[in-house]
Amino acid sequence: MLRLEKWTASQNRKTVLKDIQLSVHQGEILALLGPAGAGKTILLKTIAGLHPNQRGRIWLNGMDITAQSAHRRNVVMVFREALLFPHMTVAENVDYGLRFRKLPPDERKNMVHNALAWFGMAEMSNRMPSELTTDQQRRVSLARALVLQPDLLLLDEPMSDLEPWLRQDLRILLKELLYKLGMTVIYSTRDREEAVRLADRIAILHQGRILQEGTARQLVDKPVAPDVAKWMGSAVLIRGVWRKRVWETDVGSFPVAMFPRSFPEGTIVSGAIYPRDLQAAGWSQPIGERTLRLEGKWVLSADTGREYLHHIQLDNGVKVSISSRRPLERTESGRVALLVEADCIPLFADEKHLL
Structure with a gap:
């Protein structure tokens, strides 16, 4: 039309x-x-x-x-x-x-x-x-x-x-x-x-x-x-270099075999993580083969009456908010662990659209 x-x-x-x-x-x-x-x-x-x-x-x-x-x-x-x-x-x-x-x-x-x-x-x-x-x-x-x-x-x-x-x-x-x-x-x-x-x-x-x-x-x-993911799902970004065996990011290194996509070695790769896909985990909780573990520092939490809303700063400085049905488990120093499945993370081989 x-x-x-x-x-x-x-x-x-x-x-x-x-x-x-x-x-x-x-x-x-x-x-x-x-x-x-x-x-x-x-x-x-x-x-x-x-x-x-x-x-x-x-x-x-x-x-x-x-x-x-x-x-x-x-x-x-x-x-x-x-x-x-x-x-x-x-x-x-x-x-x-x-x-x-x-x-x-x-x-x-x-x-x-x-x-x-x-x-x-x-x-x-x-x-x-x-x-x-x-x-x-x-x-x-x-x-x-x-x-x-x-x-x-x-x-x-x-x-x-x-x-x-x-x-x-x-x-x-x-x-x-x-x-x-x-x-x-x-x-x-x-x-x-x-x-x-x-x-x-x-x-x-x-x-x-x-x-x-x-x-x-x-x-x-x-x-x-990445900007599409930001607008549509308030995604947070992690960045790193794609190596032959691992993706070296600003929040840790992860085996490339766990991801559905692959890139030439040395490629700068960004991953978008939707807060809805993040799950709070126990500090010593075991993880699956295709699961990423992200660590950060607890900032504050709010009880909405139906769930808890947690604000966390990841180790790369990025802040993210997640919700859970129970209080967030954290160490004495305020450290927390978050889990996300690799299949839930869109990957991008360039950063020309980053804000």
Whole structure:
């Protein structure tokens, strides 16, 4: 439905997007996940036609829209701020885009009412934006976008200014509506949980490049770069040199035979360890043939009522948090041991994507 081919864009004479290759299918919700400054907003603006054309091609519904003006694309973008017109009522704000479509007034009125009802705002149609809470303003801005039934909806961190519990409620409501309406959506966010809960697929954008795209499970199980593992599973990294018999890392040496992958001798190899795969172990506990033992120093623990949350600093200085059902066993000097299966560790032969 949407395809970008080798799309490159600049801002203030600085390249912010580099050879973007991206496809979005009809009726799909794609999350664009990455840190601030990665280029997410510029990418959405170029798709919407709100940023000057640079290099590459953009296809929408089989048509090349690279040189097409924004008002002809039937693409709607919702920004981080609600951006409601302060001199218009809630209903007038939602009706604003419909006025340019030359629809009968009664039809427009009915569409506005339905759009506001989707977000529980129908009874506030005569209020002014200044009379609304931040959450209510956000709902109105989303209603204003969805009522237009665009070919493509672009959402640029639309819930970043909401409290966590409000974000959760609105996220569930929004996903239900998007599926009900069959909309095709690109949703920009810095929140991994938001991306996982909302999207069918996720594209990781970092330093102007898409590192990888796929389902959440694909990105977690088979990340192509350490930064993908960091974004998708809060992975911690261990680094070392791959030798003929052992992988010499900054947390110890491990037989290469225990890993499913192999590298030429002398290769710099990084491994990503997901905290969920780490298990607390007794200091003298025996380990299996394909198990790595990591040692570190206990920092602190918290009892959440259902489990214990432990914060540990590994011997390479990296800090990691794990949970367990029982208190953490540690030596008198505060030393602890953690175990992880070798099969659970994605390995990378280069570090060009490391943060």
